[in-house]
Amino acid sequence: MIVALLNQKGGVGKTTLALHLAGEWAGRGQRVILVDADPQGSALDWSEQRGHEGSPRLFGVIGLARDTLHREAPELSRQADHVVIDGPPRVAGLMRSALIAADLVLIPVQPSPFDGWASAEMLSLIAEARIYRPDLVARFVLNRCAARTILGRETAAALADHDPPVLASRIGQRVAFASAAQTGRLVHELDGATAAAAEIAALVDEIERLPRTRRVS
Template identity: 80%
Template sequence: MIVALLNQKGGVGKTTLALHLAGQWASEGKRVTLIDADPQGSALDWSQQRARAGLPRLFGIVGLARDTLHREAPELARDADHIVIDGPPRIAGLMRSALLAADLVLIPVQPSPFDGWASAEMLALITEARIYRPDLAARFVLNRCAARTVIARETAETLADHDPPLLAATIGQRIAFADLAQTGRLVFEADADSMAAREIAALATEVGRLSP
């Protein structure tokens, strides 16, 4: 399965979720490759930080920030159980290529009306991609969510009746994600029983069930 994390809006946590999804599946014995399709190369930077810290490689990371991604990703998928694409912000050619490569698009949104409005352009691109990939699946994932706030509840309620639908698994606003990123570690490596690690495991399980 090729899963692309995409949103035209930056700062919604695409890279964090991509790395943690890939790491969770790898920890379960899956063969995983992460494609860094963001010209900023944040996932590649994370991988280098991890190597400098002397930590073992959990999964492969390949830089493919070009609009031939949809032709190259299926080749990588032949040797993997899961491909995770960390998508680009607001680069139309790259975004379309990532959409054409994917089996499933995850759209991370934060609990804010501005994120909902910004996703409209993303949904238009998904509709366009389905002309060529009619089976392309898509889901919203609520990220950086303070679960008990009114705006988080309102965002979830708004997306509950939306197409694409909202995943049941949500990821909280947890400082561990930012702190550990600086060391090249993932949350389950620091504390497998932490709330952050449990949330990521639930997300990976739910996404895995959507495999075509």
């Protein structure tokens, strides 16, 4: 399965989610390749920091910040159970290529009306991609949610009326994610980060239950 994390708005936590999805699948014995398609190269930086810290390699990370992803990602998927694409913000050609490459598109959004407004352009790009990939599955993911906030509930309610819908699993605003990133680790490798790790596991469980598309080669 090829999963792309995309949002034209920056700072929504695409890289953090991409790394943790890849790490969770790897921890379940799956072969995973993470594609860093963001010109900023944050996932590659994380991988390099992990090497400096002497932590074991969990999955491969490669840089492919170019608009040929729709050809290259399917080739990579033959070498892995999952290919996770950490997408770019506001690079139209790259984003369109990632959309056509993907079997599943996850759109991370924070509980903010600004994120909801910014998602309109993303939805337009998904509709365009479905001309070529009519079976493309897409979902919103609520990320960096403060516990039990009215705004979080309102954002979830607003996205419930959208196509694509929002996943039930939510990822909290937790210091553990930032702490892990600084040392090239993931939250399941930190002491005392069980709540964050459980949220990632629940997200992967929900993704696994989504309908699967069948790519025509």
